[in-house]
Amino acid sequence: MSDVKILGIESSCDETAAAVVVNGREVLSNVIYSQVPTHTLYGGVVPEIASRQHVEKINQVIRKALSDADTRLEDLDAIAVTYGPGLVGPLLVGVGAAKAIAYAKNIPLVGVNHIEGHISANYVDNKELVPPFMCLVASGGHSHIVMVKDYGEYEIVGRTHDDAAGEAFDKVARAIGLGYPGGPKVDKIAREGNPHAIEFPRAVVDGCPYDFSFSGLKSAVLNYLNGAEMKHEEINKADVAASFQQAVIDVLTDHTIRAAKDHGMKQVALAGGVAANSGLREALKEAAEANGMKYYNPSMILCTDNGAMIASAGYFEYMKGVRSDITLNANPNLKIGER
Numbered sequence: 001m002s003d004v005k006i007l008g009i010e011s012s013c014d015e016t017a018a019a020v021v022v023n024g025r026e027v028l029s030n031v032i033y034s035q036v037p038t039h040t041l042y043g044g045v046v047p048e049i050a051s052r053q054h055v056e057k058i059n060q061v062i063r064k065a066l067s068d069a070d071t072r073l074e075d076l077d078a079i080a081v082t083y084g085p086g087l088v089g090p091l092l093v094g095v096g097a098a099k100a101i102a103y104a105k106n107i108p109l110v111g112v113n114h115i116e117g118h119i120s121a122n123y124v125d126n127k128e129l130v131p132p133f134m135c136l137v138a139s140g141g142h143s144h145i146v147m148v149k150d151y152g153e154y155e156i157v158g159r160t161h162d163d164a165a166g167e168a169f170d171k172v173a174r175a176i177g178l179g180y181p182g183g184p185k186v187d188k189i190a191r192e193g194n195p196h197a198i199e200f201p202r203a204v205v206d207g208c209p210y211d212f213s214f215s216g217l218k219s220a221v222l223n224y225l226n227g228a229e230m231k232h233e234e235i236n237k238a239d240v241a242a243s244f245q246q247a248v249i250d251v252l253t254d255h256t257i258r259a260a261k262d263h264g265m266k267q268v269a270l271a272g273g274v275a276a277n278s279g280l281r282e283a284l285k286e287a288a289e290a291n292g293m294k295y296y297n298p299s300m301i302l303c304t305d306n307g308a309m310i311a312s313a314g315y316f317e318y319m320k321g322v323r324s325d326i327t328l329n330a331n332p333n334l335k336i337g338e339r
Contacts, residue, residue, distance in 0.1 A: 004077045006318065007101075008311025009062065011094030012086025012114045013140075014038075014045045016057040019307030020069035020076075024315030025123050029068035030301070030308045033057045036181060043180050044170070051089030058097050065307065073105045080314020083111040083324075084334030085141070091330035099326055110314040111324040114305075115142055115336050116154065118271040120313035121298040121306070129269070129296050134260040136252060136284065139272035140166035140183075143212050143252070145259045146336060148269075151316040154336045157259050158210030165248055166274045168214040172221050172244050176237050186241045187277050193238030195246035198224060202251050210259045217247055245279055253283045257291055269296040276303040 003022050010017040014035040020028040035053050039045045066072065081098035084091060095111075102109040119135050131151060137144040143165045145158030163171070166183055173182025178189065200220050203213040221244050228235050260268050268288040274280060281297055288295035302309060322339070331338075 004315060004318065005071065005075055006311045006314050007062070007065065007076050007079045008112075008307040008309070008314055009058075009079065009081040009094045009098050010114075010117070010305050010307045010310045011054045011058065011090045012082045012084075013090060013305060014050050015305040016054050016061050017305060017307040018062045018065035019311050020065055020071050021124070021308055021311035021315065024120070024312045025127055027124055027308045028071065029065045030306055031061050031065045031068065032301075032304070032306055033061050040180050043174065045087070047087045047089050050087060051093060054090050054093035058093055062097065062101075073101065073107065076107050078108040078110050078314060078318045080110045080112045080310050080318070082114045082117060082310050083328055084114065084331035086114055086332055088330050088332040091332060095328060095330050099328060103326055108318065109324045109328060110317050110322055111328045112310045112313045112317065113334055113336060113338070115144065116152070117309040117313045119146060119148060119154075119269070120316065121271055121302040121309035122269045122296050123312050124302060124308055125298045126296045129267070132265060133267035133269050133296070134256060134263065134265040135269040135271055136256040137272045138165045138252060138270070138274035138280070140164060140170065142272065143214075144336070145210050145256055147259075147263055147265070152320055152322075156336055157263065158208070158212065158255055160212040160214060161205055162213055162215040163218060165212070165214060165252060166272070168218050168248065169274070171218050172241070175222055175225055176235070176240055178237070178241075183274060183277060186245055187279065189238050190242040190245045190279065193236065193240070193242030195242040197236070197239035198243040200243055200247040202247055210255045212251060212255065214248065217244070245277070249277075249280050249283045252280060253287050256284065257287045260288075260293060261291060265293070267294045267296065271298065271303075273304055276300050
């Protein structure tokens with residue numbers, strides 16, 4: 001069978017990205033333009049500014065991805081693009097670009113779910129990984145435990161009832177004065193702190209053993225900081241960060257391993273922006289191997305939003321015969337498994 005070459009386009013938040021991937025696993029190019037320096041000025045992503053920067057950069061990013069891969073548009077078998085979930089303005093830029101190219105060059109178009117893209121990042125870095133497996137998807141907007149039954153076939157077995165893990169990281173980072181983006185900054189300073197210095201709560205959701213709730217943990221951190229301020233006590237930022245991070249890691253790891261054991265899974269994977277957290281990577285790997293499971297995670301560059309993961313997910317959809325037409329539109333609230 002001949003190779004299938006796909007251009008993946010990603011613009012769901014604050015990264016403009018494009019990549020060319022062969023057969024869902026071999027990356028020929030992976031170009032990412034990050035807007036983090038811009039949004040850092042505002043303490044978070046400003047959707048209107050993000051949209052404008054995507055418009056300015058998307059053609060350049062796509063051209064570079066094709067150039068780096070030594071690929072012409074005519075060489076492509078399909079174009080895969082994120083159409084949700086995410087910020088509606090940024091999503092529309094990527095979807096519009098993909099539809100324009102697909103229509104002009106008569107290339108098949110495949111709409112991809114952003115979260116399914118994060119899961120597929122594991123296929124790029126772990127050539128031997130095949131379903132079924134249990135995957136923890138932790139990012140700024142999502143915290144899911146997903147049972148990957150087959151390529152493109154998913155079942156959510158655990159989810160957050162309030163804040164996503166990444167959202168909690170950002171809020172706590174802001175509270176202790178670390179700034180944006182919170183995840184990497186908390187991870188860095190936590191290495192200097194004592195993860196057992198402060199006993200923050202590990203929430204359990206009644207009747208939902210795999211689900212998460214991080215709002216109580218976030219409130220506990222804020223209450224600790226306010227209490228220390230009222231008593232004029234000095235705050236050790238590293239200890240607060242380390243103790244908060246440990247509470248998040250404990251819950252994410254425990255629930256994922258429990259879900260994998262209960263569903264008879266022998267493989268566990270990690271995905272999403274929070275998958276770049278060094279403590280979580282180590283803890284989940286250790287727990288999986290202690291329970292006789294194989295553990296997988298993407299490389300750091302594939303944890304954040306990128307085009308390679310979208311091209312990979314798009315490949316498996318393309319091979320199943322999935323095609324999108326010119327009416328494809330952004331769906332900011334798209335759920336896993338929806339089409």
